[in-house]
Every structure is written in C-alpha cells, then in structure tokens.
Amino acid sequence: MKEINDFDKVYKYYDKFMAMFNLYKHEEVKAAANIDEHDVVVDIGGGTGRLAQYICNSCKRVYVLDESERMLSMVKQGENLMCIRGNALKTPFEDDSVDIVILSDVFHHIKEQKDLIVEINRILKYGGKIVLLDFHRKHIKTKLLRAFEFILFGGLFFRTKDEVGNLLEKYFYIEKVYEKGYYFIFVGEKR
Structure with missing residues (x-):
C-alpha cells in the first residue's frame, strides 16, 4: 500500500485555496531570487509546481522537490521543469550543484528546520542563494492560517522573523x- 502524505489529501483544492487567500507570492519570490538564465533552481516543497512554472523560463532548469506524489501529479513538466518526489532533508542533489533553493510557504511544515538548512547548504554552490518566504508566527493572519492548517496537517513549526534569521545566519x-506584514522573505548567500 502506498503511503499517503497529508498534502495528497488536498492536492485537488490546494491551488484554489492558495489563490483565494492570496498566499501565492510568485512575483516577490522571483524578484528576491534574482534568477539568471544559467541558474539551476530547486523549489523545495514546490507542491503543484505553480511557482516553478512561473520561473521556469527565467532559468536553466527548475526542480520541484516534494514528498506528495499527488501534488507533483499536478505539475506541468517540461524541458526545463522537472519533478522529484523526495525528502527535503535528504535530497538527491550533489554537493555544491545548485544555484538557488527556494522555500516558499514551506518552512513552518518542517520540524527538523536546522537539518533542512544544513542540507540546503550542502547542495548550494559557493555563493548560491536561499530564498525563504514564511509567515510571522505572531501575526493575526498567520494565527488564522495556522488554525486551518493544523486541522489539515497537524504539527506546525512557525517561527518569528528573528528566529528564522538567527537560524539562517549560522x-x-x-x-x-x-518585511511584508504577515510574511517575510529572506535572501541568504552561502558562505
């Protein structure tokens, strides 16, 4: 029997939900990433591939890495947009092989956040970038989102902007x- 991921249960409705509550921030993430036509990008937790689809013509290749088989089934793969079903803590990418890693609306779903940052650091080239968008733990809009997501997915691991910054700067x-009100975007460069 196949393992069912929590996101497998909502894959048909996910994009509608995200659009209805204006949670997709594709333009802002793309601008923050400053993507180049030669870049290899990994969208960790990229789900249905909406962000990857938005940026795929701006880079050499974008990979959508997600644990949910059903979410990935919604991705419109192409020559430079590919799906990989896998664990973000143990990606299949070689050391120092990726130019940009994007985490958009994903970080608060990961319990082992430090381990995730270490894995991203491993796969990024020297000078490569991490672009992380997540929601302020204490903002009222986040509290509403948190209640809804907790019903669907259980454990959530929201942090404040400062807590995320402290983890990344190591x-x-x-x-x-x-700083965007109820959400924030970090752009970090591998040391």
Whole structure:
C-alpha cells in the first residue's frame, strides 16, 4: 500500500485555496531570487509546481522537490521543469550543484528546520542563494492560517522573523530581508 502524505489529501483544492487567500507570492519570490538564465533552481516543497512554472523560463532548469506524489501529479513538466518526489532533508542533489533553493510557504511544515538548512547548504554552490518566504508566527493572519492548517496537517513549526534569521545566519550571509506584514522573505548567500 502506498503511503499517503497529508498534502495528497488536498492536492485537488490546494491551488484554489492558495489563490483565494492570496498566499501565492510568485512575483516577490522571483524578484528576491534574482534568477539568471544559467541558474539551476530547486523549489523545495514546490507542491503543484505553480511557482516553478512561473520561473521556469527565467532559468536553466527548475526542480520541484516534494514528498506528495499527488501534488507533483499536478505539475506541468517540461524541458526545463522537472519533478522529484523526495525528502527535503535528504535530497538527491550533489554537493555544491545548485544555484538557488527556494522555500516558499514551506518552512513552518518542517520540524527538523536546522537539518533542512544544513542540507540546503550542502547542495548550494559557493555563493548560491536561499530564498525563504514564511509567515510571522505572531501575526493575526498567520494565527488564522495556522488554525486551518493544523486541522489539515497537524504539527506546525512557525517561527518569528528573528528566529528564522538567527537560524539562517549560522550558514548564510543574509543579503536581504523583506518585511511584508504577515510574511517575510529572506535572501541568504552561502558562505
């Protein structure tokens, strides 16, 4: 019997939910990443591939890495957009092989956040970038989102912007921090 992931249960409705509550921030993530046509990008927890689809014509290749087989079944793969079903803590990428790693609306779903940062650091090239978008733990909009997501997915691991920054700066030079009210975006460069 196949293992069913929590996101496998919601894959048909996921994009509609994200759009309805204006949770997709594709333009902002793309601008923060400053993607180049030669870049290899990994969208960790990229789900249905909406962000990857948005950026795929701006880079050499984008990989959507996700644990949910059903979410990945929604991705429109192409020559430079590929899916990989796998664990973000043990990615199949070689050391120092990726230019940009994106975590958009993913970090709070990962319990082993430090281990995730270490894995991202391993696969990024020297000078490669991490772009992390997540939600302020204490903001009212996040509290509402948290209640809804907790019903669907159980354990969540939201942090404040400062807590995320402290974790990232152990492995990355923090290039920019975008403060956006209920969410934030970090851009870090591998040291």
